[in-house]
Amino acid sequence: MSGLRLQNGVTVFDGGGQIGPVSLDIPDGQMMALLGPSGSGKTTTLRMIAGLAPLQSGQLYFGAREVTALSGQARNVGMVFQNYGLFPHMTAEENITFGLRMKGQPKSEQREHLAWILEMTRLGGLEKRFPKELSGGQKQRVALARTLITEPDVLLLDEPLSSLDANLREDMALFIKDLQREFNITTIFVTHDQEEAMMLADQVTVMADGAVLQQGLPPEIFDRPLSAKVAEFMGAANIFTGRIQGINLQTPFGNFEALNTEGAEAGKGTLWMVRPEHIRLFREGDKGPGAVIKSARYHGGFIQYEIEAHGFVLKTRQNSDVSFQQGEHVSFQIAPQHFWSFPEQDH
């Protein structure tokens, strides 16, 4: 087992585009989510680490071992493809033992390993089935077992949950997380779903247009995004231009007291954000600036309201115990610490 360090990795893909330079740093045994919209270069970065896309420049280390010039095979890396890539002409068992058979491991050891991995991945009883006779979740587990049985140093998962039904996703996410902890294997998984990334990952790297925007712990990425781009990708943040004037923050929807002014320069308009769950609504009209409810959408545990204040529309999220009607006049509050000024202002 070992950590992973990619320094300024650059690769090119078929259409002539370039990905990178990408730098990643994952401590031993941790799980990192590579998060980004489709076309952001996440999968290509994964392929670069797997040795399937050649590194044009940069260095790749697994622990202290430099693997830049090695083939994927020699790097000792395991990858599970988005469509699982199971061999259709082999049973689950033959698929799982493929790597051992190719290495010419003695049959008795193969059987031992197989029994152990079948238990770990809860696949007992399905050994003799062909891939077409397995459900999506079972295929995923066979693909994981097939890779983990070869004991790779680094595990790469390409969109591990995207082909599963919504009700299976959470189960599979927890299953993968448990498995990853039990093996204590350094893991990178690619996803376009920020909730998936938050749920599974120890660390999150946000990518867009072939470059890394931010790497950090999930709460950091969520609460203190470096740029508006990251904030937009992390969910429905309200982004606006604000101006510090004395102790006040002037915004299109009123004047507020604000903290977190690091990115801002006094008197100059800069980009800020406030998250929907940090805006509190009141039925009474005198608790803060006034606004009108534009729309209400019920989401189960909470209600999402769009409110309009001074012609500016804000997204808010409220507990469902108090409900407001469309067109109702309300007042709202935002605590000073919930304003966030982006350290990187390019938008």
Next chain:
Amino acid sequence: MSNRLTALQKVLLSFLLLAFIGPFLPLALASVSFRWGWPDLLPSIWWWEKREAARLPLAWDYVLDPVSRLLPALQNTVLIAALVTVIALVLSIPAARILARQKFRGKNAAELYFALPLIVPEIATGIGMFLIFLQFGVQGSLFTVVLAHLVPILPYMIRMLTSVYQELDGGMLDQADLLGASKMQRFRYVELPLILPGILAASLFSVLISTNVFLLTFYMGQGQVETLATLLFAKVSSGGALDPVAAAFTLIITLPGIFFLGLTARSLKDDVFAGGLDKG
């Protein structure tokens, strides 16, 4: 979805079946006839009515008699078809692999180039090859016939296998690499089983073309290499219409194809395919 056919579908299916079987019926009848002249719907004299009286073997008696040289012709046909198919596969698989999976300059030109033999008439190819072989003094052998058969077969073979390779999921091969398979193991345990249905289909085409090629066989074989096709051609061109022997030969010439079709159909069945191949 219902598994029952509607009345219209049944009628259409019957027509289709008739269209496929249709040509075989008069052949089968003619092969057991002695006289079948216009405008009779059925032969006026059957083979077995004259069988005892005739001094020479008739119809199927002739065909199955050593004098017809059927057996050596059948042997040659099968041997040539098998050799041609194996050589064509050995040449086409690497070519198709590259054409389907790599991008390189002049790829379109290469694809067109491989299709050229289909555009040149067989007779031109045949005469040209004959003249060349004549200079080297190697005309009239089984080997030259095999070489000649490759000309119309290779374009089809390369084309079919290229599309087979295009369908193949490249991720599967990457996966085999990452799991530690060597290049040979990857080919043997992953690539080959996955393209096997395509190889069988291409082989079937190759066998069918090879058994039916007359002109090239005739030129290259110099009358020394007899196949079912040359035997049939001799019968058809010398006798009247629907000579019983020619009809019988025509039926026999379809046998290698039908035999191979039956063979491949069995292997292509899903369960055989899935279960029977990789026991390595």
